[in-house]
Amino acid sequence: MAEPASLKVSVWRGGADGALARFEVPARENQTVLDVVTHIQRELDPSLAYRFACRVGMCGSCAMTVNGRARWTCRTHVRKVVGPDGALELRPLANLPVIRDLAADLTPFFEKWRRARGRFEPREAPDGAVPEDFAVVPPASRARREADAGIECIGCGVCYASCDVVAWNPDYLGPAALNRAWTLVNDVRDGARAERLDAVAGDAGCHSCHSTQSCTERCPKGLDPSSAIAGLKRTLFWDTLFGRR
Amino acid sequence: MSARGQTHLWVVQRVTAMLLAIAVTVHLVTIVIAVRGGLTAAEILARTRGSEGWLAFYCVFALAAGLHGAIGLRAIAAETLGLRGRGADLAWVAIGLLTAAFGIRAAIGLYA
Amino acid sequence: MDLRPRSHPTYLAFVVHRVSGLLLALFLPLHFWVLGTAITGEARLEGFLRWADNPLVKAAETVLVVLLAAHLAGGLRVLALEFLGWRSRQKDLVAASAGIALLAGLAFLLNVV
Numbered sequence: 001m002a003e004p005a006s007l008k009v010s011v012w013r014g015g016a017d018g019a020l021a022r023f024e025v026p027a028r029e030n031q032t033v034l035d036v037v038t039h040i041q042r043e044l045d046p047s048l049a050y051r052f053a054c055r056v057g058m059c060g061s062c063a064m065t066v067n068g069r070a071r072w073t074c075r076t077h078v079r080k081v082v083g084p085d086g087a088l089e090l091r092p093l094a095n096l097p098v099i100r101d102l103a104a105d106l107t108p109f110f111e112k113w114r115r116a117r118g119r120f121e122p123r124e125a126p127d128g129a130v131p132e133d134f135a136v137v138p139p140a141s142r143a144r145r146e147a148d149a150g151i152e153c154i155g156c157g158v159c160y161a162s163c164d165v166v167a168w169n170p171d172y173l174g175p176a177a178l179n180r181a182w183t184l185v186n187d188v189r190d191g192a193r194a195e196r197l198d199a200v201a202g203d204a205g206c207h208s209c210h211s212t213q214s215c216t217e218r219c220p221k222g223l224d225p226s227s228a229i230a231g232l233k234r235t236l237f238w239d240t241l242f243g244r245r
Numbered sequence: 246m247s248a249r250g251q252t253h254l255w256v257v258q259r260v261t262a263m264l265l266a267i268a269v270t271v272h273l274v275t276i277v278i279a280v281r282g283g284l285t286a287a288e289i290l291a292r293t294r295g296s297e298g299w300l301a302f303y304c305v306f307a308l309a310a311g312l313h314g315a316i317g318l319r320a321i322a323a324e325t326l327g328l329r330g331r332g333a334d335l336a337w338v339a340i341g342l343l344t345a346a347f348g349i350r351a352a353i354g355l356y357a
Numbered sequence: 358m359d360l361r362p363r364s365h366p367t368y369l370a371f372v373v374h375r376v377s378g379l380l381l382a383l384f385l386p387l388h389f390w391v392l393g394t395a396i397t398g399e400a401r402l403e404g405f406l407r408w409a410d411n412p413l414v415k416a417a418e419t420v421l422v423v424l425l426a427a428h429l430a431g432g433l434r435v436l437a438l439e440f441l442g443w444r445s446r447q448k449d450l451v452a453a454s455a456g457i458a459l460l461a462g463l464a465f466l467l468n469v470v
Binding site for chain 3: 259262263265266269270272273276277278280281283284285286287289290307310311314315317318321343344347348350351354355
């Protein structure tokens with residue numbers, strides 16, 4: 001297929017009630033979507049607002065909606081997503097307030113991490129003191145393997161923007177916060193298991209998940225928040241059935 | 246309804262799902278066998294009349310199906326219509342039990 | 358709604374599960390009510406069953422059997438994920454669910470006609 005000489009890029013401009021603006025960007029052999037956005041800001045319209053930092057898939061700050069799908073723009077090659085006519089559509093991450101243009105406000109996202117008690121609370125030293133000795137955590141133990149499976153999350157918000165339940169229920173904690181909670185539930189050094197399970201139960205928590213697995217499908221790190229949420233459900237199921245809560 | 250109550254509704258949803266997994270399989274097999282050569286009232290009633298086993302099966306089936314359906318509708322109503330809250334939750338449980346009662350009435354009809 | 362990011366197998370499984378569940382939940386009270394009323398006597402039940410010989414009713418019944426089997430098989434997939442932690446073969450389970458639903462519909466059709 002012949003490469004189009006230029007990309008026809010539609011870019012979201014303004015806040016929640018903004019609109020798409022059209023830009024023409026030269027197509028290159030090797031080009032990421034972030035390169036395209038940067039070209040627009042540097043060469044065509046310096047007022048374009050967007051967010052990025054590392055450019056190599058470590059920081060998770062450049063996530064946007066590319067042709068309807070949440071992605072890291074720095075790790076997305078244009079040729080993998082562009083339409084045959086060179087069309088590219090860029091919007092800010094969904095399910096979050098828009099600050100301006102391509103920059104979404106992640107405050108609600110991180111607020112929900114807090115509500116899901118996503119912070120490690122050491123069991124040995126609840127007052128912040130340093131424990132006497134190192135905790136022994138066998139790497140091959142079942143709990144540690146569950147925790148390891150979700151620990152690499154960098155909080156980019158792609159799963160949150162891809163989740164329909166977040167869109168339907170604004171109180172829903174979302175895949176990232178629940179995944180984080182599941183890693184801590186499986187951390188033997190953590191002392192807030194009961195409170196954390198309380199925090200993730202019910203309609204605002206894991207019980208609203210319908211296993212569409214969009215989070216797992218979209219996670220750029222290849223994590224599986226859907227299974228983490230299933231783990232929380234399973235734990236809460238047995239705890240509830242046996243009257244442990 | 247509290248997060249605790251919501252969790253209990255979810256547990257009921259999954260326990261009934263497990264019961265229904267067995268009951269629906271039995272139901273589907275029964276249907277496919279029963280419709281062979283046409284359904285007749287005599288044929289159905291010969292199977293069910295006076296059979297405590299079928300009565301118990303259909304009563305459990307009706308209760309599980311009624312509750313499972315109502316809790317499922319609750320989620321759909323909350324997510325698509327924004328219908329939430331304690332009043333709505335109690336209404337859904339009532340609808341589930343009422344549906345189940347109709348099913349149990351039918352089951353008793355098949356038995357007696 | 359943008360359908361582009363909603364085309365993976367497990368999403369389609371969710372849509373089928375939701376639509377089949379909604380239709381079955383709406384059908385259930387009707388089913389119980391009609392059956393409970395028809396069962397008051399053998400003659401009355403027989404009358405109802407003869408009305409149900411209508412090809413349109415048979416077609417509707419086939420649809421219901423497919424919906425029920427689809428909801429059952431799709432539900433087993435969800436239970437496998439939630440209670441057994443089966444995470445790797447989810448897409449195969451979706452395909453198997455679709456197969457079970459179609460088989461149930463065929464079995465019904467072949468026996469009813």
